[in-house]
Amino acid sequence: MSMSNASIPVFEIGLNALSAILDKAETYAAARSIDPATLLSARLFPDMFALTQQVQSACDQAKNGGARLAGIDPPRYEHNEETIAELKARIAKTVSFVKTLDAKKIDESADREIAFPLGPNMGHMRGADYLNHFAVPNFYFHVTTAYDILRHCGVEIGKRDFLGTIPMRVT
Numbered sequence: 001m002s003m004s005n006a007s008i009p010v011f012e013i014g015l016n017a018l019s020a021i022l023d024k025a026e027t028y029a030a031a032r033s034i035d036p037a038t039l040l041s042a043r044l045f046p047d048m049f050a051l052t053q054q055v056q057s058a059c060d061q062a063k064n065g066g067a068r069l070a071g072i073d074p075p076r077y078e079h080n081e082e083t084i085a086e087l088k089a090r091i092a093k094t095v096s097f098v099k100t101l102d103a104k105k106i107d108e109s110a111d112r113e114i115a116f117p118l119g120p121n122m123g124h125m126r127g128a129d130y131l132n133h134f135a136v137p138n139f140y141f142h143v144t145t146a147y148d149i150l151r152h153c154g155v156e157i158g159k160r161d162f163l164g165t166i167p168m169r170v171t
Contacts, residue, residue: 042153
């Protein structure tokens with residue numbers, strides 16, 4: 001499997017599923033007269049990011065990871081979203097960016113060193129290791145945590161919502 005095939009579709013499908021989950025959260029909040037801000041500020045534990053930050057982080061992992069693999073500087077997005085609509089716009093902007101990445105450049109990154117900020121330090125990994133052991137796991141961590149927060153809040157979502165529109169034929 002190519003590096004681009006293991007990254008671009010993963011980020012695109014995961015982000016689109018996250019956007020659809022946010023649609024369900026918005027519908028849930030409206031049906032129960034819950035202020036959507038309550039969902040956006042929900043977290044699984046006090047020292048974990050709230051839903052808004054989980055969505056922002058999932059987007060950041062996709063755009064930053066994809067850009068680094070493609071050998072370009074990732075765009076910077078402000079973390080200023082305050083509504084579900086604004087988070088969905090951020091997701092859409094991220095999906096659009098990911099779709100512009102040069103698949104050939106990503107494919108050529110398997111053995112190239114990827115340097116990335118890691119707190120106050122810099123991390124250094126071979127491209128294939130960065131993709132498999134850092135970028136994709138971190139992306140799924142934040143998507144999963146966003147899903148878990150909403151499920152914990154009572155939003156009626158399930159595994160199919162998490163998986164999104166995957167390339168599968170059913171017979």
